[in-house]
Amino acid sequence: MSSLDIIQAPIKDELKQFEEYFKTTIQSDIPLLSLIINYILRKKGKQMRPMFVFLSAKINGDFNESAFMAASSIELLHTATLVHDDVVDESYERRGSFSINALWKNKLAVLVGDYILARGLLLNLDNHKYSFLQLISRSVKDMSEGEILQMRKSRKLDIDYDTYYEIIEKKTASLIATSMAIGAASVSEDEAVVEKMFQIGIDVGIAFQIKDDIFDYQAKGVLGKPTGNDIKEKKITLPLLYVLSNSTEKEKRRILHEVKRKHKNTAKVQELVNLVVERGGLEYATEQMNYYRDRAISQLNEFPESDSRNALVELVNYVTTRKK
Template identity: 55%
Template sequence: MSQKLDEIKAPIAPVMEEFERKFRESMKSPVPLLDRITHYIVKRKGKQMRPMFVFLSAGLHGPVGDTSHRAATLIELLHTATLVHDDVVDDSNERRGFFSLNALWKNKIAVLVGDYLLSKGLLLSIGNKDFRLLELVSEAVKVMSEGELLQIEKARRLDITEDIYYEIIRRKTASLIAACCACGASSAGASDETVQQMHRFGELIGIAFQIKDDLFDYGPEGVIGKPTGIDIKESKMTLPLIHALSKASQADKKRIIHIIKNHNTDNKKVREVIRFVESSGGITYATERMYHYQEEAFRLLDTFPANAYRDSLRSLVRYTTERPL
């Protein structure tokens, strides 16, 4: 899998190395506690898919320069801030196999570190007069927050329809990937129309990516560190489950919702829900929808001139949506 990512990264490999150095620099603070915490954040970084989307989108439309680096840094700072705050909200002690900040340094410090990262991103943009980038990313953070709140509101009643599900994931997950692609294009001097097209491209990828993440809940135990049935245990209404419930009899629907509400910590009952979703065609349906959004993204991507960056973007989309269950 890492070899595949190295191949995708090939057109931007030197840029990504430079980005890592610049990102470390952007996190520095004269306050020793903050510096220790930001060093910990940098050390446990993930695959850095979002900066990759920024740089590949920039290269697709023009030169990858300092503005592209600032776009990737801004995205990564704000994304990291939202993850830190999410862990506090979710009372989560782990992220990507590492202890979360709130587990190591408690909630108050974690919230303040999240605020610090947000402010560093804002100052980076303002200091360089990157107002368009700041506008795109600030809009994404606003939309992400709305998506989280919409999900919380609907999750209480477990009455999420497919339309509402798409609205939630468009806001919660797809908005940031959309901002990556839009910021990348904008940083390379693309027109407003092209920036909007790249925003839509990123949105389509984000929706497909989230559906794939939903499907992991029904895959073999322990895949990519996500245990089977975790979404059910957290009473999250995912696309396979929503579709299965929409096809169920009133009695089955009532039984499954009762399990999700009252027995979601019982592994035997959770397996019953998983079997219900599988036998109702929920997994097949969600997989078809994921490929529908992937294909729509490819059609949009193919309207741009062919080059190495376009090829890598196509491969990156496949990588994010075709990870094995």
């Protein structure tokens, strides 16, 4: 039995029902849009965020249909952001397949992302789930701010630890936090409980993003070489930030010059990757990832023991042990 099987065991039936429920929330009568939506549905991921919603709901109250609306709202938002991100990043691949913008060009991809986001907002409005709408809207605001801040910093390369954590908290962690908060909101009107789940989700989301940062410096693929994609995109993430913070001013200027001017040079990118590995950047990032993971788990362990709580703890562990 895999880690995901263990995690999904307490919500196996709910996840199966969710697949059909979600399809009804995203479909359109417009033939071209329906074609694109069906393409998206065939390429869906692990449904990690719905898992956070359902497990959070189960440890905070009596599971009900509102949890399906909550999970659909999150998955619609997540799907919309992925479509938009591929346009912003000029990426032509998503989960090993062509991205929407690669197949149908940027203009249509932006409109498809807008449509999916609108379906999520309308789902909440039509069902008078105003607390859900507030949580989703905050997440959209945070993710937009995080993306814009990262774009600005990738041009100026003037990033420090505080700015790094602000970027990943807004850009990545906010959606996982919202998943956990909206799960609690689907079964409880206690704002303190909802906010507690949000804050736990922030720690989980930070750990999730640091894990992604580490991936970029680890060997992968047929040739066994790290991708170095973050450096190629002039993104200074935690492993490189640690090296910069522990370098002389002269070294720091040289490294930043190479990130700024040589980020398309494969050999130079590999040199920087090697430098990060040699200087302990991955070890430091791993320590920080584990700190946020452990803090989240410690707070979850304050809840009464149950299969759902144990599965949620296992899901938090999975965030930091996943292979991709």
